[in-house]
Amino acid sequence: MSKIQPASLPSATDKAEALALTPVSPQTVGRLDRYVALLLAWQAKTNLVAPSTLPNLWTRHVADSLQLLDLAPSAKIWVDLGSGGGFPGVVLACALAGMPDANVHLVERNAKKAAFLREAVRITSAAATVHLAGIGDIVDRIGSSVDCVTARALAPLHQLVGFAEPFVRNGAKALFLKGQDVEAELTEATKYWNIEPRLHSSRTGGHGWIVELDRIERRDHSAITHGDRA
Numbered sequence: 001m002s003k004i005q006p007a008s009l010p011s012a013t014d015k016a017e018a019l020a021l022t023p024v025s026p027q028t029v030g031r032l033d034r035y036v037a038l039l040l041a042w043q044a045k046t047n048l049v050a051p052s053t054l055p056n057l058w059t060r061h062v063a064d065s066l067q068l069l070d071l072a073p074s075a076k077i078w079v080d081l082g083s084g085g086g087f088p089g090v091v092l093a094c095a096l097a098g099m100p101d102a103n104v105h106l107v108e109r110n111a112k113k114a115a116f117l118r119e120a121v122r123i124t125s126a127a128a129t130v131h132l133a134g135i136g137d138i139v140d141r142i143g144s145s146v147d148c149v150t151a152r153a154l155a156p157l158h159q160l161v162g163f164a165e166p167f168v169r170n171g172a173k174a175l176f177l178k179g180q181d182v183e184a185e186l187t188e189a190t191k192y193w194n195i196e197p198r199l200h201s202s203r204t205g206g207h208g209w210i211v212e213l214d215r216i217e218r219r220d221h222s223a224i225t226h227g228d229r230a
C-alpha cells in the first residue's frame with residue numbers, strides 16, 4: 001500500500017481554522033477525528049478526495065460540509081446524493097449523532113466507496129444509513145419524510161435539481177455545494193425548472209457557493225415553445 005507523504009497530511013492549523021469557521025461540540029470533533037484518520041488510511045488505496053486537497057482537508061472538506069447545518073438547523077432526515085468519500089454526508093452525520101431521530105441517508109453507487117462509508121459510519125457511530133444504489137433507484141426506498149437533500153461535486157445544477165425534485169415536492173429543502181460557475185449553471189437550470197434559488201457564499205473562502213432551494217417545478221416546455229413563437 002502506498003503511503004501518504006507527511007507534507008500532504010492536514011495540519012493542526014488547518015483543523016483549527018476549520019473549527020473556528022464551523023464550531024462543533026467536542027464529541028463531534030472526536031467523531032470527525034476518527035473519520036479523518038480512516039479517510040487518510042483508505043485514501044492510500046482508494047481515491048476518496050483529490051490528493052492536492054489533503055493538506056487542507058479540514059477546511060476544504062470538513063468545514064465546507066459543516067456549514068450546511070446552519071442553513072437547515074432543525075432538519076433531522078437528510079439525503080446526501082453521490083456521497084463518495086463522505087462529503088458532506090458523513091460529516092453532517094457526525095454532527096447530528098446526538099440529535100434524537102436524526103439520520104443521513106448516504107447514496108453512493110460505487111461499491112468500494114459505499115464500503116468505506118459503512119466503515120466510517122461504524123467507527124464514528126454517526127447517524128447515517130448507507131445505500132449502495134443509483135439515485136434514480138433510491139427515492140422510494142428512502143420515503144417522503146426528508147427534511148434536507150444535499151449534493152457536492154455530483155452533477156451540473158440542472159441535473160441536481162431533477163434528482164432533488166421528488167424530495168423537495170414533499171417538503172424538503174435542497175442545499176447544493178457549488179463552485180465559481182454557479183451563475184452559468186443557474187442560467188442553464190432555469191431553462192428546465194422554475195426555481196427561486198437563494199445563494200450563500202461559502203464560509204470556507206475561495207469561490208464556493210451554496211444553492212438553497214425550497215421549491216422546484218418543472219417548466220412547461222410546450223408553453224416555452226409557444227412563447228418563443230409568439
Ligand SMILES: C[S@@+](CC[C@H](N)C(=O)[O-])C[C@H]1O[C@@H](n2cnc3c(N)ncnc32)[C@H](O)[C@@H]1O
Nearest residue numbers: 082083084085087108109110133134135152153
Ligand atoms: C466526484 S464524487 C463527489 C463525492 C462527494 N460528494 C464529495 O464532494 O467529495 C461523485 C460521487 O457520486 C457518485 N455518483 C455519481 N452518480 C451517481 C448516481 N447516479 N447514483 C449514486 N451515486 C452516484 C460517484 O460514484 C462518486 O462517488
